[in-house]
Amino acid sequence: MALDKPYLDIPGTTVFDAEQARKGYALNQFCMSLMKAGNRARFKADERAYLDEWPMTEAQKQAVLARDLNAAIASGGNIYFLAKIGATDGKSFLQMAASMTGMSEAEYRAMMLAGGRSIDGNRVIGEDGDAQADRQPQGSGGPGCEGGWKKAER
């Protein structure tokens, strides 16, 4: 019998369930290692070499290198673990969140000040809200619109 996962029809949302956690174990534990200053320094010195110490998939490593948090989440990452990468880069949670929507930091901040993203049209896949796949990425071309902030800075 299949497990009950009633959250799979929510747009723009990946619930970090036991299956995702299994896929993302090494990715998230890599992120956790960045809590130590020595590891942050080693990661910054040679990101690829540091990543190769972890039994992660190539897709997970590419997601980290590109700072593409949506791709990292799809491959099993959890945002609270992925936030350690942002902290290593000196990014705020707001900047990280913006990078997943395609909005620039300024656009995202303005949305939050205006009361946040509306729930209308964003409850179920197939409605017409701004988090629906056919309306993403939604930014006007600010940093992050191509995915992660790393790519945008290049």
Add this chain to the structure above:
Amino acid sequence: MARITASVYTSHVPLIGVAIDTGKTREPYWQPLFAGYEPSRRWFSAHKPDVVLLVYNDHATAFSLDVIPTFAIGAAAEFLPADEGWGARPVPKLVGHPALAAHVAHSVIQDDFDLTIVNKMDVDHGLTVPLSLMCGQPQAWPCPVIPFLVNVLHYPVPSGRRCFQLGQAIRRAIERYDEPLNVHVWGTGGMSHQLQGPRAGLINKAWDNRFLDRLIDEPAALAQVPHVDYVREAGSEGIELVMWLIARGAMADAAGGPKPHVAHRFYHVPASNTAVGHLILEEQTS
């Protein structure tokens, strides 16, 4: 006999801690939020408890994916503020209450809630931000605090119903403690927010305010709301709100007693990515 005199509910947004620690609370962005907590700090000074049992979640700080306890209680004599990747918050160390924590663990486990007991860990913003909001910036926290942790990161998380029942069990435990302690139970996290994916930034004011109404007036019915409603309506991180039901289940009316008095209610959008909600409920002494 120990008794519960009040419950406090508040969001625990990390950037609020940063604003406090860096002296930004009077800036235009933050001023409305901190104004909403001024009555809370006055109330706390006038109603200082002997112990706070503070319900929160760890955010990949003390617990990695190596061990994922659903419910855990901190039984140590002290806990240090954690370095969450940008240095530890400049706040006092936490003094625990090992005797009451051990008593609560014993009683609650006998009541069928299989707690994990934690004797060594650092505490993150989920615990320290609520203390800062209620107590300001003292040299030492005004009373011992028992950290009580709930897994809300790794699904499935405990249901609202289970959290409410756990609160009822915590009340029974505290009322069985011989020393005449005045205890607060705090529930933290929420309100609506989503930090991940294309739907990041979601806020649902109507849902949040309905949650506050129902938490006050019909908590047992609110506890029946399934997870998927929280995730769909209040965002993937809005699920933190189940922790408020632990504190609410510990109040007298959940054990057949009188309804609590609403001492303070506050709601504000935004703090960073999050809707901030706050309630103080006092037990009626009559």
